[in-house]
Amino acid sequence: MKLKIYILSLFSLLLLSSFTLADFFSSMTKVDYVEGNKTLKFTTKLNTEHISNAIKIRPETAGFEAEVKRYVNKNFDVFVNGGAKNLTFTGSQVNGESVWVYFEAPGVGDINTLRIRNAILLETYPRQFNVVNVAYRGQQKTMNFTRGRETSQVEF
Incomplete structure (x- = not known):
């Protein structure tokens, strides 16, 4: 019985340590239409x-903050109904293990298609996974981005 508990404990320890060795690379973006x-x-x-x-x-x-702004402007593009939108950086804040970045695209009327290029951290981390959740007039859409698939489009 003690041998079984020892083996089970050893297996659990190995399993848990494998999770701590694997770094998870992701970003999450929420988009709200005002x-x-x-x-x-x-x-x-x-x-x-x-x-x-x-x-x-x-x-x-x-x-x-200035470098984060430059980086986001270089790696994140927005196209509404086929037209490029300028992004205005409105700030950022470091909160422990997270950095929150705020920006906006003004002058957006009705949206039929929204195309986003999100290459944030994809060059630095090949396994990076970026998620963008879009809320537009009561509809929710999710876009995913990985290396080799830096652009995604949703329709409303």
């Missing part, structure tokens, strides 16, 4: 260590 001012508002959650490695600057450094 009807009143016809704006798409984006909130992106990134792992602090991962974005810091990608932009090669520590989060406590004065230039961190």
Whole structure:
């Protein structure tokens, strides 16, 4: 009986340690359409260590927010009904293991198609998985992005 418990404990320890060795690379973006001012508002959650490695600057450094802005502008594009939209960076905040990034696309009328290119962290982390959840006039759509599949489109 003790041997069974020992073997089971050893197996459980090995199983749990395999989870801690595997790093999980992901980002989550929520997109909300604000009807009143016809704006798409984006909130992106990134792992602090991962974005810091990608932009090669520590989060406590004065230039961190400016580098995050530059990085997001380079790696995230939005197209509404086939037309490119300019993104306005509205801020970011570091909260422990997460960095929250806020930006928006103003001047968005009715949306028939929404195409997004999300290459955030895909170059730095080949197994990176990015998710974008879109809320538009009571509809919810989800877009997924991986290396080799940096662009996705939804229809409303």
